[in-house]
Amino acid sequence: MPAASAAGADGSQAAAQAAPPPSPAFAQPDAQQRKNAVASADKALATDTTALHASADDTFQLVRNIVGTRGLQYLTYQRSHRGVPVYGGDVVVATDPSGQVVETVATGQEATLKLDVKATVTADAAADTARAQLAGADSVATPELVVHATTARPRLAWEVVVTGTAKHGGPSVQHVYVDAKTGQVIDAWDEVRDGTGNSNYHGTVTLATSGSGGSYSMTDPNRPGLRCGGQGGTAYTKSSDSWGNGSGTDLETACVDAMYAAQVEWNMLRDWLGRNGHSGSGGSYPARVGLNDVNAYWNGSYTNFGHNQANNKQATTYDVVAHEYGHAIFQFSGSGGAGSGNEAGGLNESTGDIFGALTEHYANEPAPYDTPDYLVGEQLNLVGNGPIRNMYNPSALGDPNCYSASIPNTEVHKAAGPQNHWFYLLAEGSNPGGGKPTSPTCNSTTVTGIGIQKAGQIFMGGLNLKTTPWTHAKARVATLNAAKSLFKNSCTEFDAVKAAWAAVSVNAQSGEPTCTANPGNDFSVSLNPTSGSVQAGQSTTAQVNTAVTSGSAQPVTLSTRSLPNGVTASFNPATVTAGQSSTLTLSASSTATGGTFQVTVVGTAGSTTHEATFSLTVGRDQPPANDFSVSVNPSSASVQAGQSATATLGTQVISGSTQTLGLSASNAPAGVTVTFNPSTISAGQTSTVTIVTSSTTTAGTYTINLNAAGTSASHSTTFSLTVGGGSGETTWATWTSYKAGDVVTYDGVRYRCLQGHTSLPGWEPPNVPALWQRL
Structure with a gap:
């Protein structure tokens, strides 16, 4: 595999994303476990006939077997009725990693079938009707007789796939369902999914390309199906393995961005979500650049990328590339298909946005590149109005924050609002602190986030249970089932999923699962301090603390994720028994990228993982002769009005000699006092911080600055204080x-x-x- 170089706009070096080793999330079952899963699923189909609305005239055929996070297996069966395929009748069976325990059985069919499967409308007549649904038809596939069973009234229909130009002027691969008895169009959905994004470059990157000896191709040898070229669909080739010039108008550079982003997303799917490629079964799809449109889209078989309205940037980096490939993930998850109607379309568009956010956070690029956030297209400035969607507050850009009865009739990009909002609340919470934006809730509740990686695993688990037609109500039930299957030792994640859906007005559904905690052996991971600074060529340390939270102590293996370029991590020791501590050393090379990065520390015991985040600032200039760092533990507290909280402010000498530090606080809300004991310390010492609220302190979450000022340097840290409205004791x-x-x-x-x-x-x-x- 050539390690191709690709020029960035400024010639800087971005982290290579070729093929890091798989994480525990990517746990593939062995052959026997796969056989077990098929046997268990077949048994479930035979015993759950009432719930599946199965009749004696129905048969089921296994068409897809996808492995998900931590080895959960998802088997999809195509239903036929009297030999005719049933659209909407697919069944998804989820099993545990061993394949022996069935976790969930789901179908989109609402009624038991008993239909006459002889058509009175001819296939040719159905094709003519379907052709008329497009402004221009380039080709019409042979109509296929199906049972359309996505509603309470199943009907015999012709499914006709028409390729051409939609009435809005864009490309279309339209699936049209024509009633085989009346000739009326009863449903339709388009494989082409429009999207927009961020054309930010990544500096000089390493790509996985093919070829050798003066003949190279933009074809990924490790990710089958992934290649990039122009509008003809053929991959770009050249005599050297150096691609692009960093220009926003150069199409070879656009392919560099598209390939790189798709490879990063592939790695994120594997390392974070346990998915085997964009297809879920080890495959990907081609990318094309040079689309003469202010747009990008997925057409069911490849992605296609255009440019912004100013035509000075190609829409080919994380936001847009991950979004468009996100449509592919949506189409090839669960029972498959993109689904008809604006509600399914909105969930599909939101899926693209969610995978864009996941990819940005996995890459964790520093400024001026595409730093992790929950905005869509913020740097592309597609038509001169800034970002096109806002996940933490969709209404800021005119999209709905909350689900309502109008969503099924809302334009699909706007209809992405509720699920986008749900994902942010699940990942970050309504008041996340740490500089992340607050997010309003539709029911005025406070939601606590569980972290973007866990949120992504639950979202992917829900997609793996997708049935046609896909709705917000079904997504709620599917993600609750996913949380219950993935996190068996706790109800924390399950409860967070439930709270986040309620916070966007998707309320409890009949028959949805419940959770009773089975803690078993579990542990926690924390850091002290939680942030630090290091100059290029130097190192910094932090203590990793573990604690038993339930059951008995167990060995915990420590690792890191999202290390910035040029920074290495080591633990002493690398494995501890829960309740013990380890020293984390972060070392920055002389060429390390400057900036502030979020380094994730991961503790793993069997299939259970817990995380803590260390904020690392890498400097490129020499520090003051005498310098120090400051931290606070704990960094947050929740109290009722009139109560108090305490914490320990810690300092550490990071260069030169110790110095006297004066301690103070700022940004405290009205009615809150902050004192230090002692109020003056030497660098390297600690002080007790006491935060006292009054009975009149307004309920809310506040970020208080804790400051330490010395003779040669000054630093601060933040404390998040949540104040309730009463004692409630x-x-x-x-x-x-x-x-x-x-x-x-x-x-x-x-x-x-x-x-x-x-x-x-x-x-x-x-x-x-x-x-x-x-x-």
Whole structure:
């Protein structure tokens, strides 16, 4: 595999994304486990006939077997009725990694079939009707007789695929369903999915290309199907393995961006979500550049990328590329297909946006490149109006934040709003802190995020259960089932999924799953400090703390993810027993990229992982002769109005000698006082921070700056304070639902809840410090 170079606009070096080793998320079952899954699924089809609306005239054929996060298996069966394929009758069966336990059985069919399968409308007549649905038809495929079963009234229909030009002027691969009894069009959906994005370059990157000895091709040898070329569909070739010039108008450079982004997304799918390629079965799809349009799209078999309205940038980086390939992931997940109607279309568009955000966060590029965010097209400035969609507050750009009865009649890009909003709330929460934007909720609740990687795993698990027609209500149930299957030892993730859907007005559905915690052996991971600075050529350290949160102590293996270019990580020791600590050393080479990066520290015990984030600033200039760092532990607290919180401010000498530091606070809300004991320390020492609220302090979440000023340098850190509206104090009891910020008493001692959960026997506050903080 050539390690092709590709020029960036400024000649800088971006991190190569060729083929890092797979993560535990990418756990492939062996041959016996796959056989087990087929046997279990076949048994489920035979025993769940009532729930599947199966009749004696129905047969099922296995058409797809996809492995998901942590080895969960998803088997899709095509249904036929009296020998006629059933559109909407597919069944998806999910099993555990061993293939022996069925997790979920789902179908989109709403009624048991009993149809006369003899058509009275001819295939030719159906083709003429379908052809008329496009402004111009280039080709019409041979009509196929199907049973259309996505509604409560199944009908015999001709499915006709027409390729040509849609009435809005764009390309179209339209699936038209013509009633085989009446000749009326009853449904239609288009494989072509429009999208827009960010044409930001990545500097000089490493691409996986093909060829040798003076003959090279923009064809990926490791990702079957992925290649890039012009509008003719043939991959670009040349005599050297150096591609592009970094120009925003150069099409070879556009292919560099498209290939690079698609390869990064492929790696994200594997390492974070456990998916085998864009197709889910080890394949990808070609990319074309040079589309003469202010647009980009997926047409069911390849992606095609145009340019912005100013025509000085090609729409070929993370946002747009991951978005368009996200349509492919949507089409080839669960029962397949893109689905008809604006509600399914909105969920499809949102899927593209979500995969764009996941890819940006996985790449974790520093400025001036495409830094991780939840905006779509913010740097492309497609038509001069900035970003085209906002995931944390869709209404800021005129899109709906909340689901309503009008969504099925809302234009598909706008209809992406509710699920985009749900994903942000699930990943980050409504008040995430750390400089991330707040997100309004439709039911005025506070939602706590679980992190983008877990959110992505749950979203992908839900897509793997997709049935036709796809709706927000079905997505809610599917993602709850995914959370329950993926995170068996806790209901935290399940409850977060439920809270996020409710916060966008997608409420409880009949028969949806419930969760009862089965903690088993579990642990937590935390860092002290949570941030630090390092100059190129130097290193910094942090303590990685683990704790037993339930069951017994177990070995925990430590690793890192999202290291910036030129930075390496080591642990001493690399494996600890839960409850022990390790020292993390982050070393920056002399060529390390400058900027601030979020380094993820991962603790793994069996199939369970927990994470903590370290904010690393890499400097390119020499630090002051005497310098220090500052941190606070814990970095957040929730109290009721009139109560107080304490934390420890820590400092560390990072260069030169110690110096005297004066401590102060700023940005505290009205009615809140902050004191330090002592208020003056030497660098390397600690101070106790006491934050006192008054009974009149307004409920909300506030970011308070904690400052340390020395003679040669000054630094600060932030503390997130959440204030509730009243005491709400009760005596702790088992089988009770608690939310973050609740205060209880136990054996005469007061405790504050740190994360929402349902209490179980043995989870008394003194026993689970990960859930309760003593006051």
